[in-house]
Amino acid sequence: MPVADASDSGRLLSQLKPGELAVITHVAGEGPQAMRIKQLGLCQGRCVQLLRDRDPLILQVLGTRLGLARSLADSVYVAPCEQ
């Protein structure tokens, strides 16, 4: 059960600053929306860069840009990028 949300690894994707890089730690939820997010590559281990922080967000992952409603981004948890 992914519940350790408020810990240091529990920053939300929607809290990143424009230009900031991060690694996705997990995606909360099991429903079809969580599935859609993961299907587009926003899943554990992928590196993302936030390009625009206004709703809808724009981010770069796997070499492409995605437009993403903030409500979806709120279920994606990230950690700082090591590289």
Next chain:
Amino acid sequence: MSLPLKPAAPQAQPRTASVALLGNPNAGKTTLFNALTGLRARTANFPGTTVEHRVGRIELGEKPVQLVDLPGLYSIEPTSPEEQVAADVLHGRARGQAAPDAVVLVLDATNLSRNLYLASEALDVGRPVVVALTMADRARRKGLNVDRERLSRELGCPVVPVVATAREGIDELRSELAGVLERGETAAAACCSEIRGCSGCPYAAGYEWAERIGSACVRSPVKLPRDWTNRIDKVLTHPIAGLGVFTGVMLGLFAMIFWLAEYPMNSIDAGFAALGGWVSSVLPDGVVQSLLVDGVIAGVGGMLIFLPQICILFFVLSLLEDTGYLARVALVMDRLMGRVGLPGKAFVPLLSAHACAVPAIMASRVVEDRRDRLVTILIAPLMSCSARVPVYAMVAALLFASQPIKAAMLFMAAYATGVIAALGAALVLGRSVLKGKPRPLLIELPDYRLPSLRNAFTLTVDRGRVFVYKAGTVILLLSVIMWALASFPATDPPAEAVALQTQAASLVEAGQAAEAETLLTEASELTARHALSYSLAGRMGELVEPVIRPLGFDDRIGVGLISSFAARELVVSTLSVLYGVSEEGGHDSLYASLRKATHADGTPVFSTAACLSLLVFFVLAMQCMATLAVTRRETGSWKWPALQMGYMTALAYVASLAIYHLTLLLTT
């Protein structure tokens, strides 16, 4: 009748082999499909669904092969009807559709890591696979070097780089496909089932693999070329500049379907009128002539008149989609549309509905989620379409004959009423029949690129064909029914008309041809009015009169409302027949005689209150059988057009009733 689920049997099969085309959206799948099949493709629904796909036959050697274009998707784990259908087809579970004998996996060379995720799932299905590595030219320009042998080794299947727009690599792809079909061997990727088997997130494992293979097979340049897309996006998604460009593009699109389409529409109108005139002149007067001219020819013309708008809309939409701009429109409009429970993608169809609801409803396919799409389709006809303009013009002329500013304000109020009613209806539908929230935005913003004219042309032909064959037949049938309602039962000309004709005949003998002509015109007007009142439509007008009297309408307006169901603008010509104006007299004489028309008690029929009531009724009522036919076609059931008709008529009735009595209160 399901066929065996096992991988393709090794022995030669008597039936036509089928090949499925699978790939991400924006991976160049449509372009490749068009390059492989040319224009020899048709559009069909997957059995039992409203999900469309294109099917084409290609010749591989002597063997004909059926090529099925699956919906573009990121994963075959179904989260939408499209993905469900694609998964069913691939696994051979789809009704009436055998499992494909081979799969052409379309991978975008410029975006390999992301595309390889779908590959990891597709290879798991265990069908023979050939990879088409599209956009090979763009990859070269970006300095990306894809190691084709390595990729082929990793995936365990042939890999062919193609540039579909230039037909580069197409022949090689065909021969590899023929070879794979011949051998029937499944792709032998050493990847996927094993990595997925262990615990943990299957997506993470799949993308892990995809990124590893992607980076192993692609050599990127040390110095990246300029990223034009990000620069353009800075402008196009900018809060102010982006809005400016957006307004410009949308105005351009709207202008094209509104004004540009008018020229071919007028030609179609004139052409069918001429054809009708010619047929009337060759055939003797009677039921057959009337059926052909007023039923069939008018019906076909009334259906084909929609084609210019449909074609222009889809041509422009295809170009915009190909450039990548439509994805940005969805992004920019998402929050605003979200307030009334619609996704950003519904914006373009709803804007188009201001020209005509028919192409707009067809364009609602861009909205992926079924609930969102149904809401969009249901509210689209509330937008004021171009067929309402003649009615608005009539009411404006009746109320504000020589006050252009007030007339213009009336027009604006009518358009605004439509928009507000549509947004309100979206809110109500989202809380009742179609409960739910719009699907949150998640959209790939592809690189900007030049659009393909060939794709736009193919899509245009395809949409036009679907409309004519699938919706057009229903529209034609309904037109003939409407004709029958207005023509039967037939009646003899009234005594006054006969008397006028005799009088005219004697005038001709006396050499007064001009006077005779006037009398004859009057006689034919009388006859037409008498015939229409006597017909079923006329009687229906009388029948609905008690229902519409509270709105300030008399039985003649009732006939107008019924006949306007064939096409809204017909109410104007019906009223001119019923209130006795010759067509030659033009609009001014129509408005003059409408103003003079009175009820039995001497009060005017077209009072201010009745005019406003008529206007509101036409803004809100569902009086368009073409729209109903298209809604039926796009939703796959009569339930939705019935709901559309029901709620819009109820809304129109209540609103007209309110405005009528409110105006009466204020003006007396």
